[in-house]
Amino acid sequence: MKVFADVPLHPAALEALAAAGAEVVGWDDPRLSAWAEEAEALINGPMRLDAAAFARARRLKVVAKHGTGIDNIDLKAARARKVRVARSPGGNAQSVTELAVGLAVALARRIVESDARIRSLAPFERGEFTGFDLRGKAAGIVGVGAIGRRVARLLAQGFGMAVSGYDPYLSADDWRRRDAARVARLDDLLARVDLLTLHCPLTDETRGLIGEAELERMKPSAILVNTARGGIVDEPALFSALSDGRLAGAALDVFAAEPPPADHPLFALPNVIATRHVGGYSEEALKAIGLKCVRQILDALAGREPEDAVA
Amino acid sequence: MARFKVYVIDPINRKGVDLLARRAEMVLWDDPRARDWPDDADGLIIRDTPVTGEQLRRATRLKAICKHGVGLEKVDLAAARARGIPVMNTPGVNAEAVAELTMGIALAVARRIAYCDRELRRGGETGREAYDGMGLAGKTVGIVGVGNIGRRIARKWQGGFDMTALGYDPYLTDAQWRERGVGKVARLHDLLPRVDLLTIHCPLSDETRGMIGAPEFALMKPTAILVNAARGGIVDEEALYAALKEGRLYGAGLDVFAVEPPRSDHPLFSFPTFVATSHIGAGNIDTRERCAVQVVEQVLEVLEGRAARNAAA
């Protein structure tokens, strides 16, 4: 059994594959480029799986998505070729949640800016990095799914924030089980929050969801966190809002093009924090997800239904 | 009624100044006369400027000193006591701000946020593996000094992250431990091996200077994180450097240093899991407004004959 992985796997997952007798070609192995010809199973990270890829991958029986976002996979093509596709929701939800909250506090308190200034030779005044408390302020969550609901709970119970959410796909019953008050229209949410954090998928509907008009509705003292997907926030519009003082700060773990180049215009601004799509990169998440992917592959190859299958 | 003369020799927020202007004659920090406060001050408001015994002996009219914030190590308390002048501070006002900052620093260390931002801006490391971090939910936080800030921190990590909170504080009664909802550990050395995050919230004293040094790091888990936003000097920076260098600690974040501001070539800056801020624990607009108003209120209360609140013994 030949398993390819275009993401680094946690040692526990590699052990589980070895124990099942699998031969693994990892993300940093030059043989990875031959995956389409040889793989029976693929543990998929950022690599695009379009119709052409599925057409080439004749031996492929299962794709286990190392994560939740499957906007890089052509599911129709997978179904046409009878390739099972499963994702691992929940596995990195806590990890993304902690990053989103860490970014929010880092923005509110200008932690990264202060750290960078100390490291540079530029002198600074004490009292220069004035921030604000999260406690007692309003947070808005766009997309209150596996991650969004955890963020809502953390901000409400850990920081004493008043949390509201916008998610057109939740039932009244779902809302009762969230620590966020439902706001029916995105525009109403934008105007009232001090912190806006995005946790919806990238879809035709959410591409450019936060653009010039939306940023215009936000308070100039508000901060924005995007750990969902690049493309949901319009980057040029964000740049102008941040440089004109119409928004206090933004933290982005995801960009329209990744990795973002060092000369990305947003990097010229001190009130921006950038990370490298590392929402799911924690020891705990990588282990849980790696092991889940292995279970899904072994199940699919044995003819059993993989957990969280989407094709 | 004669108006009291109050000197505010370090900057405070406008809201406090406005309040004082209505109730007393004042000399502010940017006035050249500010340094002559011992001549005729009835009340003195300070932040960082030291108050010496010599000044206190000259300040014959002085009836109240209040520090904006906490930590009175720069005031000659014995000299003030000898003259019967209460020395107050404003504890609790900044507890939320410091608590939130330490949480942000802990998360920034755990997830290498500052390092990642730095690398992206300079066109350095773009492989995501370099930023592999660790989670905090469900783990154990150890709190050294479970006072105003420490107790708040405990509730936050418990409520937001389902962490178990343990504490070391030799000055709390059993009733206080129960009320604060923190598990008491009687000896620091028993606390250290149990925690994934160690967060320091005690004052700097003879007892706490160098309290977290080489023997303490040796007892901690190699996967643990240390955060100090209390006072520089409590953590032995050389021992911290050695622990990080040898992989005996995951990472650390310091808001306070033995010498401030820290030099940009401080050896600690070489680690991806090290985050530094510039003593900004209370540096926050909400705190400044609250604190400036309270410092003025406390001084006026004493001048008007009421008992001193939050005075040093």
Ligand SMILES: NC(=O)c1ccc[n+]([C@@H]2O[C@H](COP(=O)([O-])OP(=O)(O)OC[C@H]3O[C@@H](n4cnc5c(N)ncnc54)[C@H](O)[C@@H]3O)[C@@H](O)[C@H]2O)c1
């Ligand atoms: N930064 C990272 O490393 C990282 C890691 C994992 C996931 N993610 C991203 O986070 C997103 C959220 O993940 P999740 O596990 O919570 O997914 P999820 O499917 O559990 O939740 C997504 C929620 O968004 C809602 N939604 C859909 N369309 C919407 C719209 N137009 N407006 C508002 N809400 C909408 C859905 O109803 C759902 O409740 C993922 O789609 C993924 O793109 C990022």
Ligand SMILES: NC(=O)c1ccc[n+]([C@@H]2O[C@H](COP(=O)([O-])OP(=O)(O)OC[C@H]3O[C@@H](n4cnc5c(N)ncnc54)[C@H](O)[C@@H]3O)[C@@H](O)[C@H]2O)c1
């Ligand atoms: N970074 C900043 O900008 C900033 C801002 C405000 C306060 N601080 C620091 O935070 C510290 C805590 O502030 P607070 O308002 O919670 O003070 P506090 O007085 O309410 O609490 C301090 C606690 O430490 C305990 N303590 C004393 N000696 C100890 C020892 N040897 N070992 C363990 N515990 C001991 C005390 O019993 C008390 O419970 C202050 O002393 C100050 O130095 C820093």
